[in-house]
Amino acid sequence: MKPLERRLRSLQAPDEAAVASRAWELASVEFERREPRARSHRGRTLAIALAALCVAAIVISPAGAGVVRWVGDRFDRPGLKHAKPFLGSLPAQGRLLVTSSDGLWVVQHDGSKRQLGRYADAAWSPHGLFIVATRGHELVAMEPGGRVHWTVTASPRPRAPVWSPDGFRIAYFSGPDLRLVIGNGTGDHLFAARVAPVAPAWRPGIDHVLAFVARGGVTAANVDLGTTLFRAGGVRPLQLAWSPDGRLLLVVERERLRLVDSRGRTRKALDLPAGFVARRAAFSPDGETIALLRERSGLSDVRLLSVRGHSWHERAGAPVSGAFSSLEWSPDGRWLLLAWPAADQWLFVSPARVLPVSGIARAFAGGAGPAAFPSLGGWCCY
């Protein structure tokens, strides 16, 4: 054999053992999920019948009475091993907003971080050009580099600001009041009093429609015209989110999800299985999928639900379970970021990979004392 050929035969790729370890974890999970082919005829018949029942339950469920047979709940890993001990580059484009006890941080795509100061409750402007956050009694709009553009003072302290999709309005709480300010920091005024402490949701588009929770129901109103589009009573949402096309409002209740159309009619509803409660849900950037973070007995997992059609179809779930506090889609919709405070980990999850990163609390702590786990403020923009 020639020397060149001998050298070619001895080539090795980088990190073969570590890569194999990660692949083995995924392959094991995938193998556990599948049903063995060889089984008794009776068993096979039963499996087919059960599968048919599950499909029927999913497909036939009418709006308002949806029941999904949750399948594939076998991922009870207590924690993920081999987590990277530091945050390298993010697996997808965009930047992360992170709020820790030491203040507000912006994480760039390459993993570099910048601390902007002692702000809280931060949110991106629609294109990631600005950040709105709170500091004491101030509502502050700044550039991602930290340069402050304007401040508005509120009492009680401002909380939970949300920028409208066209960038021209910001809604925020001050005590139980929902207030509005124009994107340039002018025109601050009370919009609605005695509003439930659920983050309001702006409908995508230019007409400044805001959905919020008050008086035992969800209201969607045009904030410029002062007109109410609809009011849906009898719901107690934990969270509201509009689909990216603005046609559907996702109403997340403790044990139920609803998709409501622009006239307030429930188009689909999904009751969670007994014992499960919803913690968080988010539309994928393309609006095709809802990621649902749900919890039972302190253990949470993520389910991916197809938005299309009149019934709920479950797509493959994210192959992890833990005790997650929040989730964020990457701007390209290919990754989910799950925060796992008890494990001090972030998990970046795609259909084929799970990238755990540990030491998150320490990474966003300025001092030497005990560090609290930070909260996510959004993964924004290309």
Added chain:
Amino acid sequence: MTSEASELSLPRMPSRRVRARSERALVLGAQAGSREDMEELFRRHWTPAYRAAYFVVYDRSAAEDIAQEAFLSALRALDRFDRRRPFGPWLHRIVINRAIDWSRARALRREVEASAESPAADRAEGDLGMRDELDTALASLSPERRAVVVLRYVLGYTPGEIADLLELPRGTVNSRLRRALDDLSGEVSR
């Protein structure tokens, strides 16, 4: 000293009985739900699959993605797999084709996004760290030629088997191999 491998989660070393089993028997066992047989399939085929992907795309994250997706696809399709066919070539064909597609897509992206950059910039953008001259020379070949070299020397297929795998005429495989070796010899001895 603690080795890296001892801290990693890898399949157990299967029993001698399993290691001696034919690939066909392993596929049959895995189809029936034998975890031990699946472990042996993984142990035999994972590293070559990842290695092949890496030496076509020269980007370790992409190679990991490609090999993982191919292996998971293979597991998902296990029940439909024709047991008369060997598992390895089936997996390697998926890996190599995806790796070539990925390399072509990257080259196109670079053309659109950075036409001013040198053609070499689209090679190995993720992994330009430690490289010996052979590595560098291999990275300078086109993905199609790299694929043939990888199949021949990293995975050990014959030119006839490569022609079957890539659905190419055998003459094309031979000429790609010959030219690739000429280029590599020139670069390495330079």
